[in-house]
Amino acid sequence: MLLSSLNSASPDIGDAVRIGDVTLSRSDIVGAATSVAERVGGADRVAVLATPTVPTALAIAGCLIAGVPVIPVPADVGQAERRHILTDSGAQAWLGPEPDHPEGLPHIPVRVHARSWHRIPEPSLQDTALIIYTSGTTGPPKGVQLSGAAIAADLDALAQAWQWTADDTLVHGLPLFHVHGLVLGLLGSLRVGNRFVHTGKPTPQAYAQACSEAQGSLFFGVPTVWSRLVADQAAAEALRPARLLVSGSAGLPVPVFNELVRLTGHAPVERYGATESLITLSTRADGERRPGWVGLPLAGIETRLVDDDGGPVPHDAETIGRLQVRGPTLFDGYLNRADATAEAFDADGWYRTGDAAVIDGDGMHRIVGRESVDLIKSGGYRVGAGEIETVLLGHPGVAEAAVVGLPDDDLGQRIVAFVVGSGAGKAVPQELIDYVAKELSVHKRPREVRVVTELPRNAMGKVLKKQLLSQG
Incomplete structure (x- = not known):
């Protein structure tokens, strides 16, 4: 099961998920998400307006339990982009938070206090679990099809690299419609079985408060979050009791890295990935964390650098090449876009990330940026x-x-x-x-x-x- 902690026989967690002022125990999540699963079972695809709320979490968890592919729609998406996502995905209804512009689709509310204890047959992990729309360099956003198997493989590899366990309390305030906040943060917590605290917004004060009041041990942030945190000395120093700070979704400036070390006592873990590949590279909790470098391939992941002609690039920490990856975390293609899917892979299954990178003699990777702009x-x-x-x-x-x-x-x-x-x-x-x-x-x-x-x-x-x- 993708959300394996929900089937765990371990003791119930009284505050397994806390979003804003609402707290749910593990049994609350199982009961409410199963109730959602019963209501959407048999649907082809369902859209969720992914606001940072408990109904969003329950809607997505319920769809995954039911084996119904779910499309998380950004809460701030424009009307034209929303219409494209709904039309292209073939979503049959909105589930959970109600949108202002439903685009003609019915709305299914999530009853936060509903409970069902029926056993629902587990869906195959090979089936599509999420369809996340991501913008390319040209044209409208494309639907990235992610299987339960890919998500599970990625979360298990990250748990190994970060020594992430059920004893952690994971804190972040990131959106619940991208890989970082949704897959790693929420679904990762429901798989590992740790407590999950969403701060609503990723402010320095909210992170500091979560560290002291909720005993946050594992914190996620994008570089903007960390740069704002180091600008608030008191908030930064409040994170000293944490176990691990993780930065991703963009490169962390070296000065911010160094300030985090100085003020929090933690050298942050940096990781790299994409919607199409999930997270493929990371520094480790028990390894070197080098400013500006995103680490080593996760378990099961292969990487390579090629030049403009497809030839190998030396791992000398200087020569820039095109980064390609291969492994169990890759997506199953773009929805309705066989042409774009074919362009993304070579004949041997290597995914062309579109990023340029260098690799040193120890296998550490540094991302130079996008081939197209960096x-x-x-x-x-x-x-x-x-x-x-x-x-x-x-x-x-x-x-x-x-x-x-x-x-x-x-x-x-x-x-x-x-x-x-x-x-x-x-x-x-x-x-x-x-x-x-x-x-x-x-x-x-x-x-x-x-x-x-x-x-x-x-x-x-x-x-x-x-x-x-x-x-x-």
Whole structure:
């Protein structure tokens, strides 16, 4: 069973899931989710407006118990994108939280206090469990089909790497419609059997409070969460009793990593993955945690780097290659998109991640960024945007930085840095250009620095570099 702790014979947990002001025991979850499963059993696909609420958690758990594929819909999704997701997925109804724009679909409420103790036949783990829509580089979002087997394999591998057990209390305030917050956070807790606390929003104060009042031991956050936390010294120091801090969904700036070590006493675990592959790389609870590096392949995962011609790339910590992965956590294809699915895999089952990376002699991986926006080819050199961003973030006048390659008649691509100034100093463009030239090779310096008030980001804190590229 995917949510194996719900079938566990171990003692009931009185506060197995806490979201906002609502707390459910393990038996509460079993009874309420089974009631949901009885109501949706036999459906082909069901959509859930994935607000950070108990009805969302019960709706998704109920669908997984019933073997009904569930489509988590972002709570802040625009109407056109919502319509596309519902039409493309063939969802038959809304389950749980009621949307403002149902798009003609019936709504099935979740009764939080309903209880059923009927035994429902367990669905096959090979069947589709989740369909998560993710935006590609072009066109409308694609539905990523994830089987129960892929999710289970990933969660078990992460539990091993992070020494994650039922004794943990996992805390986060991330959205429940992406892999990070939903699969790792909620479903991971329902599989491992630990307590789960969702803070509503991932504020420094909420995390600090959860550490002290709920004895939080395992904390999840995206880089924006951690950067805000280290800016609040009292909140950061309140996390010292925690066991493990985990960062993902985007690269964690090295200065933030170092501040977490200084203020919390914890070197954060960093991990890497995608909706299509789930999490494939991670540093370990019992291993080296190196700033800027995302670790080793999880159990069962293979990785490789290839050049533009498909040839192998040396593992010398310097040579950039295209990252490909293979293993039991991969998705079963894009819904209704056989063409896109075929493009994503090679003949031997290697998934083309679209990310550029380097690997050192010990197998540690560092993600350079997306091939499309973070691998810059300037003046005959291949330059990783992330390396330049890390250096810029080390300057006292820079709070945030994003580097892209813009078209250039002479160089092919011109390295351009967008920076947000810091209160600790002034961001002077020429000074920053010279600073990078001294820290790195001269050819890696930005040819232009643009000071902006903020960087465009999505709900998970990732910088939307496509928007920066459109500024020419």
